[in-house]
Amino acid sequence: MQKLVKSSIEAAEIAGQRFYLNVSSRFSGLQGGSRFGRNTGNSLEFLDHREYQPGDDVRHIDWNAMARSDRLTVKLFREEISPHLDILIDASLSMAGETLHKGAAAMALAALLRGAAGNSGYTVSCWLLKDRCRKVEPATLPLTQWQGAEFDYRGNIGETITSFPPRLRNNGVRILLSDLFWNQEPVSVLRQLSDSAALLTVVQVLAREDVAPEFAGNVRLVDCETAEAVELIADESLIAEYLRNFTRHQEYWKKCCSKYGAVFTHCLADQLLDDYVPVELLKTEIIMTRS
Amino acid sequence: MPIFMSPLAFWGILALAAVAAIYLFRRQSRNIRVSSLMFWSHVKAPAEGGRKITRLQIPLVLVLELLILALLVLAAATPRAVTGDQLVPVALILDDSFSMSAGSGETSRSRALAWIEKNVFARGFVRLTMVRAGVEPEIIGRPDLQTAEASHLIGGWRCRSSHADLNAALRNVSEICSPDTKVLVITDRATQQVLAENISWLAFGQPLANIAITTANRYALGDVDRCFFEFVNFATSPARLSAEIVDAGSGSVLERLDLELAARAHRRVRLSVKDTAAEIRAVVKNDGIAYDNQVWLLPVRPELVKVELTGLSARLRPLIERTLNSSGLASIVATGSHLAFFEGAADIKTVAGRWNFVVHNASQPVTVRGSVAVDKNHPLLGGLPKVMAAWAFDRSFSIAGQPLMSVAGVPLLIAAEDVHGDRNIYLNLTADRSNLHTTAVWPVFFWNLLSWRQQANPGPTQFNYHSGMEVKVNLPAGVKTLKVVSPSGRASEIPVWRHNAGFTVREPGIYSLQAGDLSWQAAANLNSVEESDLTGLQTIQPEIELASGDASRYFSDVRWWFIVPALLLLILHQWLLRQGRPGHVY
Numbered sequence A: 001m002q003k004l005v006k007s008s009i010e011a012a013e014i015a016g017q018r019f020y021l022n023v024s025s026r027f028s029g030l031q032g033g034s035r036f037g038r039n040t041g042n043s044l045e046f047l048d049h050r051e052y053q054p055g056d057d058v059r060h061i062d063w064n065a066m067a068r069s070d071r072l073t074v075k076l077f078r079e080e081i082s083p084h085l086d087i088l089i090d091a092s093l094s095m096a097g098e099t100l101h102k103g104a105a106a107m108a109l110a111a112l113l114r115g116a117a118g119n120s121g122y123t124v125s126c127w128l129l130k131d132r133c134r135k136v137e138p139a140t141l142p143l144t145q146w147q148g149a150e151f152d153y154r155g156n157i158g159e160t161i162t163s164f165p166p167r168l169r170n171n172g173v174r175i176l177l178s179d180l181f182w183n184q185e186p187v188s189v190l191r192q193l194s195d196s197a198a199l200l201t202v203v204q205v206l207a208r209e210d211v212a213p214e215f216a217g218n219v220r221l222v223d224c225e226t227a228e229a230v231e232l233i234a235d236e237s238l239i240a241e242y243l244r245n246f247t248r249h250q251e252y253w254k255k256c257c258s259k260y261g262a263v264f265t266h267c268l269a270d271q272l273l274d275d276y277v278p279v280e281l282l283k284t285e286i287i288m289t290r291s
Numbered sequence B: 001m002p003i004f005m006s007p008l009a010f011w012g013i014l015a016l017a018a019v020a021a022i023y024l025f026r027r028q029s030r031n032i033r034v035s036s037l038m039f040w041s042h043v044k045a046p047a048e049g050g051r052k053i054t055r056l057q058i059p060l061v062l063v064l065e066l067l068i069l070a071l072l073v074l075a076a077a078t079p080r081a082v083t084g085d086q087l088v089p090v091a092l093i094l095d096d097s098f099s100m101s102a103g104s105g106e107t108s109r110s111r112a113l114a115w116i117e118k119n120v121f122a123r124g125f126v127r128l129t130m131v132r133a134g135v136e137p138e139i140i141g142r143p144d145l146q147t148a149e150a151s152h153l154i155g156g157w158r159c160r161s162s163h164a165d166l167n168a169a170l171r172n173v174s175e176i177c178s179p180d181t182k183v184l185v186i187t188d189r190a191t192q193q194v195l196a197e198n199i200s201w202l203a204f205g206q207p208l209a210n211i212a213i214t215t216a217n218r219y220a221l222g223d224v225d226r227c228f229f230e231f232v233n234f235a236t237s238p239a240r241l242s243a244e245i246v247d248a249g250s251g252s253v254l255e256r257l258d259l260e261l262a263a264r265a266h267r268r269v270r271l272s273v274k275d276t277a278a279e280i281r282a283v284v285k286n287d288g289i290a291y292d293n294q295v296w297l298l299p300v301r302p303e304l305v306k307v308e309l310t311g312l313s314a315r316l317r318p319l320i321e322r323t324l325n326s327s328g329l330a331s332i333v334a335t336g337s338h339l340a341f342f343e344g345a346a347d348i349k350t351v352a353g354r355w356n357f358v359v360h361n362a363s364q365p366v367t368v369r370g371s372v373a374v375d376k377n378h379p380l381l382g383g384l385p386k387v388m389a390a391w392a393f394d395r396s397f398s399i400a401g402q403p404l405m406s407v408a409g410v411p412l413l414i415a416a417e418d419v420h421g422d423r424n425i426y427l428n429l430t431a432d433r434s435n436l437h438t439t440a441v442w443p444v445f446f447w448n449l450l451s452w453r454q455q456a457n458p459g460p461t462q463f464n465y466h467s468g469m470e471v472k473v474n475l476p477a478g479v480k481t482l483k484v485v486s487p488s489g490r491a492s493e494i495p496v497w498r499h500n501a502g503f504t505v506r507e508p509g510i511y512s513l514q515a516g517d518l519s520w521q522a523a524a525n526l527n528s529v530e531e532s533d534l535t536g537l538q539t540i541q542p543e544i545e546l547a548s549g550d551a552s553r554y555f556s557d558v559r560w561w562f563i564v565p566a567l568l569l570l571i572l573h574q575w576l577l578r579q580g581r582p583g584h585v586y
Helices: A003-016 A063-069 A101-119 A157-163 A186-194 A236-259 A269-275 A279-283 B007-027 B060-076 B108-121 B147-156 B166-176 B317-327 B441-455 B549-554 B560-579
Strands: A019-021 A035-051 A073-081 A084-090 A123-129 A133-135 A172-178 A197-206 A217-223 A229-234 A263-268 A287-289 B030-034 B079-081 B088-095 B126-133 B137-145 B182-187 B199-204 B210-221 B224-234 B239-247 B253-261 B266-273 B280-284 B294-297 B305-311 B330-333 B339-343 B355-360 B366-369 B390-393 B402-407 B410-417 B423-428 B464-466 B470-474 B481-485 B491-495 B500-504 B509-515 B518-525
Touching: A003 A101, A019 A101, A063 A073, A084 A101, A101 A123, A101 A172, A101 A197, A101 A263, A101 A269, A123 A157, A157 A186, A172 A186, A186 A197, A186 A236, A197 A236, A197 A279, A229 A236, A236 A263, A263 A269, A263 A279, A279 A287, B007 B060, B060 B560, B079 B560, B088 B108, B088 B137, B088 B166, B108 B147, B108 B182, B108 B199, B126 B147, B126 B166, B137 B147, B137 B166, B166 B182, B210 B239, B210 B266, B210 B280, B210 B294, B210 B464, B224 B239, B224 B253, B224 B280, B239 B266, B253 B266, B294 B518, B305 B317, B305 B441, B317 B330, B317 B441, B339 B441, B390 B410, B470 B509, B481 B500, B491 B500
Parallel strands: A084 A123, A084 A172, A172 A197, A197 A263, A217 B030, B088 B126, B088 B182, B182 B199, B305 B330, B305 B339, B339 B355, B355 B423, B464 B518
Antiparallel strands: A019 A287, A035 A073, A123 A133, A217 A229, B126 B137, B210 B224, B224 B266, B239 B253, B239 B280, B280 B294, B366 B390, B402 B410, B410 B423, B470 B500, B481 B491, B481 B509, B509 B518
């Protein structure tokens, strides 16, 4: 593992202690767990009384209260939940990019999210997406010791997700860390990932050169995954054209995420590696700062 | 078109290459790894037909910089140009002899033309005087031609002269051109002459092997004509000679030659031709250089002089008649004569075209024996032996005319010419008291008389010529022009002056002459060892700069032609740079 990635992980793990994952309200109470959710549920922890409404479980009718007030009252108990977070990391070569910033940022973000999830009592599974979706075992293994965590896959991650979908836990929170630089219809990917998910968050990890290319004149652009090259004279109009294409792509992902109830956000790798504060994730309140 | 006085400055062109290289290096595509090409893919749109076309993009600034540098390099090379109307005078002396056209395919002339085209006509700053150096120098077109005109007119240089008098051409050029004229002598041989500074001698010859007929002669000998031919192998190695001598009229072969000729050896052929009216032709059949492979020999016998003797007395007539008959040049006729003899000036009857010879018989002559003054330059008296005879004459004889012989101030022979050009010749001789007719003077005198009269007959004075010789034609009164058709078919009209017309034969072959109802032929043969011996041809092509030396004063410094545009381009360059924005590609 490259030195930059390792140092980024170590720094992010420390930074992750300052945050917690804030997605409890999205879990349903159909299953037990070690944590109380924000909804009512079947735990033994009493929460409140309210008037009976058709459909309420008759077992929860408070017969003592009915005797005292002659009104049908039901007892409400707190929901018992077992939160789980699946972090899916795009390990394609494009994440390494020219500077490896994106890869380092993705790993740092994973470390940070794992720390934040731990702070919220989540169990966490990490997945490295290459030609298959491989789960990192054991789940508690430090990121710096992951095997095969190099960003070297030259294929299409979208195809991997749709063709060989990971076995994600139901009702879990799922966070995809990727630059999304693959030619795959977002709908099929999002349908696969959002199925039975409590929450799907897509974090587009971007390098500065992806957002604002800073070159001009005669350049030979080489695709770092396919090694395909194109020679062109980069000028203002060409850069503008690129940005239009890029924004169109990003907007389409946002639109698709919205359709599937997923949260779309992005993370600038260089910015994250500066202070390890995932500003965009904080804005979406996926994670929160611990008080 | 400017010339450059400091051509070393052209090394500065390397700076252009350096700048271009720097640009290319700078503009060489940098390899940039990107996460994906999916957002750049629009630049790869295939062109119609399925081919990918990448437009060549040359930055405007680079073009400007290269232009500026090129202009500065040109300025540094010290350009000079003829800016006024005064062009640099150049004279071309073109060797017009046959040897310039010798060779199969490439000839000295073609090589010279290519050189002239490249080194003279391509220079727009010269005015040309072209002199064709043949037997006599001749200006092609007019003096001071523009190069375009000269290029058009040089086709008139055909190399058809039997001899090139280059010295005469040089003299001619020195007379008609200014002293600072650059003179280029275009020939095929080297020269041993010490040349003036402004004269450049250029030779474009290459040694060639050649078999030629160098001599062809025909003369009358009694009843037959004798012909003489000489065949020479002008080569450094032996060669086969295959030749024929034929009677052109009947086509019969008089002699056939098929033999080996050693290097530079000759073969002479003499033969007698009984048919004195036949045209004889000799042809070399196995040689590539054609102009000296054929000769023509026309009949050489002129028309006999018709002599009328009816005016003579029975005493004098037999004496003169016997003399005339023995000459072989005369025929005695009763009327229609060329020459009539009389005794006494009073008997003369003037007839147009007839000469009269009067023997003045004195009744009381004086006889002398001694020194007689003779004008030996006159055709009548050429070759006359010393007069050692007793000559009886009339002391008081006097008549208008040119005295050709005289004694003690008394004319013995007088020649006079009338207004029509006919001549009267008076001989002051009393024959029966003299013994002149018994001396050698008598037949020589009459042979001269007949020969002179014969030469005055209409027609060419001779029929076989060497190329370059002048054909003189006697013409009867009333003829204004002589029409001449050359062997190549070119017709020309020669004006007649005093019953004579003359022209120079330049090309070998048979010339046709016509004057009124009269017509003749004249043969011209090359017969020139100098034009046939091509083993000594050489190539000398020194470097010649027409703008150097005295000619440089015709040029003025035109560096500003290049510096001013360079400055303007520099301003444009700076303006473009100031307009430039980051990321903008020029």
